[in-house]
Amino acid sequence: MAMLINGQPGEQITALDRGLAYGDGIYRTIEIRHGQPRLWAWQYRRLAADASRLRLPVPDAALLLDEIGQLADGVVQGVAKVVLTRGVGARGYAMPADCQPTRMVSVSAWAGYPPERARDGVNVRWCDTRLSCQPLLAGIKHLNRLENVLARSEWSDPDMHEGLLLDQRGLLIEATMSNVYLVQGQRILTPRLDQNGVQGMLRDWLFAQAPQLGYQLEEADLGPAQLWQAEQVFLSNSLIGLWPVATLAGQALPQGHPCCLQLQALLAQQD
Amino acid sequence: MAMLINGQPGEQITALDRGLAYGDGIYRTIEIRHGQPRLWAWQYRRLAADASRLRLPVPDAALLLDEIGQLADGVVQGVAKVVLTRGVGARGYAMPADCQPTRMVSVSAWAGYPPERARDGVNVRWCDTRLSCQPLLAGIKHLNRLENVLARSEWSDPDMHEGLLLDQRGLLIEATMSNVYLVQGQRILTPRLDQNGVQGMLRDWLFAQAPQLGYQLEEADLGPAQLWQAEQVFLSNSLIGLWPVATLAGQALPQGHPCCLQLQALLAQQD
Known part of the structure; x- marks a missing residue:
């Protein structure tokens, strides 16, 4: 599995992230075919709608597509996951005034279900x-x-x-x-x-x-x-x-x- | 802030943890006074009850107390947080048969509310x-x-x-x-x-x-x-x-x- 966190290779996040503390974030699971996310326009539209509902900053479509593409390069069939959280804030449920979201993009092998x-x-x-x-x-x-x-x-x-x-x-x-x-x-x-x-x-x-x-x-x-x-x-x-x-x-x-x-x-x- | 993750100093967890993916875990927030968690017996009883309800392995009380004590040494007044998740598993909602929970213990400065x-x-x-x-x-x-x-x-x-x-x-x-x-x-x-x-x-x-x-x-x-x-x-x-x-x-x-x-x-x- 390969992962980018806010664009940087890695798979560790701080335990202070609100995604962990409160589940304060969203995600999508996306099929990769021949290096590309399938039905991307539909996936992005839903991701953006969900982010808006939770008042999370909506990540740029081109940025996400680029990050998925970097990780999916050469992958014939795989699974991408995009997770977007409200990042780190002060203690407490209140949304930080200056939200610095955490963006996790990963691509892993096709787990596959029997056809x-x-x-x-x-x-x-x-x-x-x-x-x-x-x-x-x-x-x-x-x-x-x-x-x-x-x-x-x-x-x-x-x-x-x-x-x-x-x-x-x-x-x-x-x-x-x-x-x-x-x-x-x-x-x-x-x-x-x-x-x-x-x-x-x-x-x-x-x-x-x-x-x-x-x-x-x-x-x-x-x-x-x-x-x-x-x-x-x-x-x-x-x-x-x-x-x-x-x-x-x-x-x-x-x-x-x-x-x-x-x-x-x-x-x-x-x- | 000082943190132990499964007993080791650090504050990073893998983004594959089920605590992040699904909010699959529990937590407690605990007042520290003079290096000790206040009302510890009450805190632990509730932590253990919550863990059981979610079928999480209940961590040993002495282990948790020791970890809080390590971090709270010399702290006159502070805040401890214990987070317990179902750890990393295969993709999907099913609980892993062999659950390796993630245990995060942290102590930070007293944020304080006006008395x-x-x-x-x-x-x-x-x-x-x-x-x-x-x-x-x-x-x-x-x-x-x-x-x-x-x-x-x-x-x-x-x-x-x-x-x-x-x-x-x-x-x-x-x-x-x-x-x-x-x-x-x-x-x-x-x-x-x-x-x-x-x-x-x-x-x-x-x-x-x-x-x-x-x-x-x-x-x-x-x-x-x-x-x-x-x-x-x-x-x-x-x-x-x-x-x-x-x-x-x-x-x-x-x-x-x-x-x-x-x-x-x-x-x-x-x-």
């Missing part, structure tokens, strides 16, 4: 962990991720690939590391993320791209029962791409709708 | 930020503190000393960095922390010590209106001690009940 998951579908379960509701943080890929850690700790079976999360209201929100979609004819429904959840870059991309395949992607309040009424359920995440869901809690879900396959084909064409 | 606040009382305001409800994390002093950061960012007036927080249900929970108490005769009421909030060490101490002064400390569901019916409102935190509240949102609150003064006197005798 048959995208083809054959994945097994998912319900998590007991229920997401809290906090509109001020909803959708942001921030560094306060203990709920995801607790949810992911509920299982260790390697044949169970993801866990679905309800929130305190009983609504379906997401899976531990991916967004979720329910296909019904030409409609695709995905949970509203105005109370909780992480707005993945591919979710934005799907909103923009689904119509050209004749699909209408819409936000909805979705309960767990609606998963069984869908013609297909699939997941998205910048590293996994799109995964159809084969089984939920050990029961087969409907398969065979072409939607996920069509979207996968469209996604495969993207740089 | 007249404890005597004359403080000015508090309402925060617009509402705490979310998450029983799995409630009470724990974990590293996911963005709600506190947002709440504390709501004001910058140095004469406003704390901000009170309601939760999504509209119940009073705490202030941004302190617990809150309402005195009514010989009863002291404090918010239940089973859905959110941070269980401060002094809150535990008050539960144990208040009876010897003839006070009964009880948890309750408290709404904002009850602050105006209390004979006294006060705050607790390991560095501020106990602060009576003089004004709320610019209006004077009832003063003159001896409770806070009596508890301050008892606290002053503690090592």
